[in-house]
Amino acid sequence: MSEVKVEKNVYNRNQELAGQNRQRFQDAQTYVINMVSSPGSGKTSLIEQMGPRLTSAGSKVFVIEGDVETERDADRLRQLGIEAVQIQTHGSCHLDATKVAKVLAGVKLEEVDLLIIENVGNLICPTGFDLGEDLRVVVASTAEGDDKPVKYPAAYHKADVCILNKIDLLGHIDFDVQQFQSGARRAKPDLTIFHTSCRTLEGIELWCDWLRSRCG
C-alpha cells in the first residue's frame, strides 16, 4: 500500500470513529469541545478557570488531557477538584477519535454535561483529526506573534472559536491585534474571537458565559 493510501485510510477510519463518538455524545447529551493550540498557549490555565465556572449543581464538567508525556495537566486540574483523565501519547503528535473512545469507556458520560478535550500542543497535526466534538476551539498566546493565523491557516479554518490568550502581555511584546484578527478571519470568516488573560481574568467570564449559552 502506498504512503498516500495509508494516510487516506487513517483519516477515513478516524472520521468513522469520530462519528461514533459524536453519536455517543449526543445520546448522553454531553456537549464536547476540542481545544487545539501550540505548546504553552495556556489551554490548561484556561480550563482551570473554566472548570469551576461551568460546574454547578446541575452541570458537571469532565476533562480529557492530551500530552506527549506526563500526567501534569490532569494533576493540575484534579488539585482544583476538576475531574480529569490524562492521555499520554508517548511521541504521537495529536489525539484521534480512537484514543478518545478508549478513555471514554471508563467515563459515565450520561453524568457529564460538558466534556473538554485538551489536545496535544501542536498547531498542525491535530487539525485533521475530528474527535466527534461539537465545538473546535483554537487557542493562541499573544507571545506567539500576530502572524500565526496566516502561517497555520488550517488550525483557524477548522475552528469555530478562537481564544487569544495572555492579553496581559500586550504591553510587553510586538503584537498587532488587528493583524491577528484579520489573519484569523481570512482563514475562517465567521470565526468567533475572545480575548482572555488567566492572570488578570479579563475576558474569562465573557467566554464562559458564551460557552454556557451553548452547552447549558
Added chain:
Amino acid sequence: MSEVKVEKNVYNRNQELAGQNRQRFQDAQTYVINMVSSPGSGKTSLIEQMGPRLTSAGSKVFVIEGDVETERDADRLRQLGIEAVQIQTHGSCHLDATKVAKVLAGVKLEEVDLLIIENVGNLICPTGFDLGEDLRVVVASTAEGDDKPVKYPAAYHKADVCILNKIDLLGHIDFDVQQFQSGARRAKPDLTIFHTSCRTLEGIELWCDWLRSRCG
C-alpha cells in the same frame, strides 16, 4: 504494507538522504544548524540577529526557512540583506532531508559557511527527522511555560543546544528558570543552554560568539 512499516520506511529513507546531505555539507565545508521549536518561539527574530553578526568578509550565511504557509519569514530576512529561501510545506508538519536537498540544488554551497535551517514550528514531528545538520538547536519562549522540556522531552533529548528566548518577559509571567533547566537537562544531561532576548539583545552576542567558535 502496514502503517508501522510505512513509517519505518519513511524514517529509514530520510536517514539515508540526511547522510547524503551531511556529506555534501562536509565537502563544501558548510556548518549547518537545524532550529526546532513551537510556533512563535522567536526563531526568525533570532536569525535576524544572528545573520548580520555571523556574516563577515570571510563568512557567508544562508538560511532555509520552513513554514506551512507564506514566504513571510524568508522575506523578513531578505529585507535585512540575509540570503534566504523559503520552503512552504502546505500542511506537512516538518522538514525532511529530501525537502532540504531539493532547495540546496539551487544553492552554491561552497560559498556558504553557515547554513541555518529554520524548521516548521512544531515541537514534536521535526524531532525524528535528521536533515544532515551539525548542530540541533531547540528554541523555547519563556511565555510557553517552564514545563515544556518534561512534556516534550524528545525535542530536548535530540538537541545539542537550547536557547531560552524572550527572557525580557520573565518579570511578567510565571516561569521558574531552574525548573525549566532541570527539565531540559533531564532530557539531555549535557545540553548547552543560552538565555536570549531579541528585544533587549541580552545573550545574543554570547550565543553568536559560541556559534562562531564552532563554525568559524
